[in-house]
Structure formats: C-alpha cells, structure tokens
C-alpha cells in the first residue's frame with residue numbers, strides 16, 4: 346500500500362511540473378548532435394549551424410543561412426497533443442539583415458491521417474500558422490522578436506509540426522537566428538493552479554458504502570468526478586448540501602476532481 350501512495354504522490358508532482366513544461370523536445374536548442382545537427386529536430390531542418398554568441402537564451406541558438414531560392418526550414422514535430430486543450434505556441438527569432446527573412450509555417454498534425462498512414466497536416470488555423478502573403482515575412486530589426494499565439498488543438502490533432510522557414514530577402518547574403526521554441530498546455534496549468542478556497546473532503550479515509558462530504562468557503566454545489574488509479578472515471582455527479590453519494594465505491598484509492606464555477610481541484614481519496 347505504501348508503494349501505491351508513493352506512486353500517487355509522483356503522479357501529483359508530475360501534474361504540477363507539467364503545468365510549466367515546454368513540450369517541444371530540445372525547444373531551447375541547447376542539445377546538438379554535431380555543429381550542424383540539432384537533436385530531436387526533423388531531418389528537414391537544413392543549412393543550420395550552432396550559434397554560441399547571438400542567442401536568446403541558454404548557451405546556443407540556431408543560425409540558418411538564406412537560400413538562393415525557395416526556403417530552408419527548421420522543424421520539430423511535437424507529439425502528445427490533446428484535442429480541445431489550449432496551447433500557447435511561441436518562438437524567438439532575429440532578422441537583423443536585408444540578406445534573409447523568415448516566417449512561421451506550422452500546423453496541427455494527424456499522425457496517421459494521410460495516405461497509407463502518413464502524417465496529415467490539418468487545415469485548422471492555417472490562416473494564422475501558414476500565412477502565404479507578401480507581408481507575412483519578418484522585417485529587419487536589431488532586436489530579437491517573439492512570435493506567440495494561443496490556439497485550441499482541433500479534434501483530429503495528435504501532433505503539431507513546429508516549423509519556421511528562412512528565405513532570401515533583398516538578397517541571400519544573411520542569416521536568421523532562432524531560439525526557444527515553446528508549446529505550453531494551458532489546460533493542464535488551469536487544472537493545477539485554480540484552487541478552490543477552503544476546500545475540504547471528508548471523511549478520508551472513507552468507509553465503503555458511505556457518502557462523502559465536500560465543502561468549501563463558497564458553499565455552492567460542486568461538480569464531482571472520481572477516477573480510479575488507472576484513470577477510469579467511476580463516478581460523476583454534483584454535491585447536494587455538501588454531500589455526494591459515493592456508496593457504490595469499492596475499497597481502494599481514488600482521485601477526486603472537484604469543479605466549483607471556473608475553478609478545479611483534485612484530491613486523493615481512500616475508501617476502506
């Protein structure tokens with residue numbers, strides 16, 4: 346039993362950490378296989394070099410040369426996207442030259458939605474992620490600039506193709522620098538941080554066959570969902586004068602998710 350408690354604490358800690366976690370692997374561009382290969386980025390990423398002087402954060406950024414025609418991409422395929430979750434997508438770039446320019450060319454992915462199970466780039470949010478107009482390119486600026494946008498993952502998405510592209514500008518004599526690709530799941534953040542004031546859940550441990558009390562400073566009825574340790578929902582309902590009917594719960598350990606207005610909290614419950 347002690348082991349299971351430890352496991353549950355680990356789950357709670359992981360959830361708290363996830364609230365801050367950048368889900369782009371090596372998004373800070375610190376890890377390199379060699380001076381021209383960025384770890385965990387797509388092999389489509391081309392014509393880059395590790396840059397240690399001109400950077401936004403950490404030790405390194407990516408320096409990408411402008412092509413004579415077409416574009417060179419920097420691409421990271423992000424997995425584990427959850428449909429309906431809100432994501433804040435951000436990266437930093439430096440275009441300080443007339444010899445190169447840049448733009449975002451990203452999209453939500455359905456990893457087996459294409460022909461013969463190939464990844465399919467979805468049309469959702471293409472109007473902001475892949476804007477093909479003359480003014481969608483970066484303009485010269487001596488300072489690092491941030492691209493940032495918050496979007497809801499569409500129903501078919503299970504991934505995100507995080508891609509930027511470097512093009513020639515007036516000519517192709519220059520470079521664009523990129524750093525700190527980031528995607529944060531805001532839906533995870535809100536679950537963890539929006540605590541319900543004065544929340545109490547008792548008795549805990551709860552005797553099997555009895556009802557559970559859930560109260561707070563606010564005193565209004567709350568939505569309650571209860572999950573077993575495998576994540577399966579075993580109860581959904583609403584408190585009635587601070588009580589939920591949990592008489593069907595068998596002995597075991599559960600996670601209780603309580604929602605009051607726009608606030609949500611989770612608690613561990615033991616049924617004996």
Ligand SMILES: [Ca+2]
Pocket residue numbers: 373374375400401402403404405406524525
């Ligand atoms: Ca960096």
Ligand SMILES: [Ca+2]
Pocket residue numbers: 440441442443444445446447483484485514
């Ligand atoms: Ca430029």
